[in-house]
Amino acid sequence: DAGVIQSPRHEVTEMGQEVTLRCKPISGHNSLFWYRQTMMRGLELLIYFNNNVPIDDSGMPEDRFSAKMPNASFSTLKIQPSEPRDSAVYFCASTLTGTGGYTFGSGTRLTVV
Amino acid sequence: KQEVTQIPAALSVPEGENLVLNCSFTDSAIYNLQWFRQDPGKGLTSLLLIQSSQREQTSGRLNASLDKSSGRSTLYIAASQPGDSATYLCAGPQGGSEKLVFGKGTKLTVNP
Numbered sequence: 076d077a078g079v080i081q082s083p084r085h086e087v088t089e090m091g092q093e094v095t096l097r098c099k100p101i102s103g104h105n106s107l108f109w110y111r112q113t114m115m116r117g118l119e120l121l122i123y124f125n126n127n128v129p130i131d132d133s134g135m136p137e138d139r140f141s142a143k144m145p146n147a148s149f150s151t152l153k154i155q156p157s158e159p160r161d162s163a164v165y166f167c168a169s170t171l172t173g174t175g176g177y178t179f180g181s182g183t184r185l186t187v188v
Numbered sequence: 189k190q191e192v193t194q195i196p197a198a199l200s201v202p203e204g205e206n207l208v209l210n211c212s213f214t215d216s217a218i219y220n221l222q223w224f225r226q227d228p229g230k231g232l233t234s235l236l237l238i239q240s241s242q243r244e245q246t247s248g249r250l251n252a253s254l255d256k257s258s259g260r261s262t263l264y265i266a267a268s269q270p271g272d273s274a275t276y277l278c279a280g281p282q283g284g285s286e287k288l289v290f291g292k293g294t295k296l297t298v299n300p
Contacts, residue, residue, distance in 0.1 A: 106286050108286075108287075108288070117290060117291070117292040117293065118277070118279075118290040120287055120288070120289075123286065123287060125286070130285075130286075131285070131287060166231060166232070168232075170286065172286065175219075175220045175222070175237050175239065176234060176237055177222065177234060177288065178234070179224075179231040179232040179233075179234075180231055181230060181231040182230075182231050184229075
């Protein structure tokens with residue numbers, strides 16, 4: 076398995092633009108997580124899905140953020156409009172419920188100027 | 189609410205030294221705890237997963253322990269090498285959910 080695949084690896088965008096981050100979980104995993112990592116706050120969970128259904132989105136900072144999981148092999152995290160304070164590394168992770176083993180993608184480094 | 193704390197934030201040791209990284213958590217009902225490694229600019233790599241029924245797990249030179257009663261976990265690295273230099277993060281689930289709560293990590297530097 077190629078692991079959790081995220082794209083793009085790097086994204087630089089101007090304030091106010093829409094940004095879409097993509098994630099392909101490991102085949103067979105049924106839970107998917109979006110995390111954001113900053114120096115100040117460390118790793119924060121934004122949202123997680125189980126069997127393609129959003130279970131907890133309490134970490135989504137505001138309405139500018141939205142996430143979807145249309146099928147078991149694909150998820151998106153969208154920021155519209157983007158702001159400089161959204162600059163961070165965004166990680167996607169997946170797991171099979173009950174196993175406890177999480178696999179993280181390589182992350183998307185987002186810079187909003 | 190689960191809170192995870194790691195001390196120290198940074199640690200520098202000479203090559204060959206044995207060392208211990210500490211992790212504390214507030215929710216003693218956790219059902220597992222994990223240790224991850226993160227290299228600069230990279231994602232997280234899972235090192236060890238300890239289930240609540242276990243007290244420790246070993247992988248090569250790494251040994252992780254879990255003491256639920258005291259709310260603590262340790263990661264022991266034997267005979268450290270420069271290649272061990274990285275940030276080490278521990279994480280535990282929030283309540284009975286799958287949500288992982290992370291500590292802020294310990295940045296380890298092993299000097300040749």
